[in-house]
Amino acid sequence: xxxxxxxxxxxxxxxxxINRTKxxxxxxxxxxxxxxDNYYKxxxxxxxxxxxxxxxxYTNLDTVGLIVECHLNKNKGINKEKLMEELIWLK
Numbered sequence: 001x002x003x004x005x006x007x008x009x010x011x012x013x014x015x016x017x018i019n020r021t022k023x024x025x026x027x028x029x030x031x032x033x034x035x036x037d038n039y040y041k042x043x044x045x046x047x048x049x050x051x052x053x054x055x056x057x058y059t060n061l062d063t064v065g066l067i068v069e070c071h072l073n074k075n076k077g078i079n080k081e082k083l084m085e086e087l088i089w090l091k
Contacts, residue, residue, distance in 0.1 A: 009069070012077045018065060025061045027068060032078050036064055036087070045087055047080060056087045 007018040017028040026037035035046040036056065043064070044053040058064050064087070071083050 011072050014072065014078060016068065016072075018061070020061065027061070027065060029068070029078060032080070034078065034080070034083070036068070045084070047084070054084070054088055057089050058087065 005020040009016040009018070014032065015030045017026075017030070019026045019028070024038040024040075026035060026039065028035045033048045037044065037046075038059065041053055043056045043059045045056055046052065047054070056064065058067065067086055068083070071086060072078065075082065
């Protein structure tokens with residue numbers, strides 16, 4: 001039997017799903033189709049594109065979740081460019 005924990009957060013017209021399993025975790029923001037997870041690779045971000053893994057600078061579910069929640073509250077929704085700036089390593 002698979003062990004899975006799921007939480008749900010709704011704010012500013014967005015639904016955030018937080019899933020935790022034995023293999024890893026994922027945060028999914030709908031309807032924007034943004035996914036941050038650590039399945040199969042180190043923590044990475046997906047933006048509406050299947051198969052492209054953008055590495056993030058944070059690896060902990062709680063840290064990434066707090067950044068996403070603060071971003072939602074600050075911007076009253078999701079701004080993909082700003083969220084990427086907050087989560088990924090910029091050169």
